[in-house]
């Protein structure tokens with residue numbers, strides 16, 4: 001029997017589109033299913049100023065194929081030189097929807113990020129005043145802290161003190177990967193949100209490491225123990241408005257993933273909605289998929305939910321997804337969940 005699930009069209013609250021030939025190649029994969037996305041600013045060089053965000057937005061719209069509708073929601077990359085007045089102007093014009101904090105050295109293209117939070121307090125104070133959210137890559141980079149503990153230590157030593165110091169600041173904990181992140185976000189009140197990726201609902205660290213290293217499962221924050229994956233599933237399917245979808249779909253060409261020093265990032269734009277339907281069905285929570293993918297994010301960002309709809313269909317036979325997307329920059333492997341998926345998006 002074919003089963004349908006109709007939901008409001010989803011948005012992606014954490015997406016990497018890159019630039020140039022890669023942007024051209026990956027943008028349709030998101031625009032096919034998503035109405036809007038928060039666009040991450042970690043280009044080389046990063047998107048720091050309002051002018052740079054406006055120019056990047058134009059490049060994204062220019063790369064959109066004829067007949068596709070998609071609204072990029074722009075962000076600024078926070079640096080120790082960021083000007084609070086520029087941030088405020090970019091927010092007031094409606095161009096910029098959030099500012100992104102990368103602790104310097106934490107992830108892909110984060111070297112221009114923040115080493116000393118004191119240096120950006122004037123920007124954060126301005127953001128608290130105007131209600132502009134701060135999106136955080138929540139990992140400390142202290143070499144002594146184990147990579148699997150970096151998120152929990154960030155919460156204790158950076159995020160909680162910052163939110164005490166600036167309680168009005170609206171914060172999104174991006175791509176949470178631990179039960180600690182889930183617990184902190186659940187208690188955070190309405191100034192706090194947390195995005196969860198599709199892949200962290202599917203893989204734990206065994207999938208990454210047992211039986212040979214799987215470079216296409218390597219992302220940051222790195223996948224954790226099974227108990228953390230289960231906590232993320234519980235949070236995502238709970239209906240709790242603090243939790244919403246941010247795929248963190250992060251394309252890198254295969255040559256840089258299958259490498260002695262492979263890049264971090266899973267590319268999930270192509271099959272995310274089908275995979276989420278699979279996960280939510282497994283959790284007996286298909287009725288909560290719309291909240292997670294289409295309602296909780298807009299509510300946090302004070303934007304209306306989309307009026308258009310998306311239909312997911314459960315087929316008799318397992319559905320095929322492309323193994324790779326062929327972009328002008330090179331092939332990009334699509335996230336393979338490692339199990340058959342019967343759901344697909346009706347086109």
Ligand SMILES: NC(=O)N[C@@H](CC(=O)O)C(=O)O
Nearest residue numbers: 016107108219220250264265
């Ligand atoms: N998630 C990742 O593993 N990679 C992201 C950066 C990020 O979101 O941390 C990327 O830009 O490739």
Ligand SMILES: [Zn+2]
Nearest residue numbers: 107137220221
């Ligand atoms: Zn990140």
Ligand SMILES: [Zn+2]
Nearest residue numbers: 016040248250
């Ligand atoms: Zn990301």
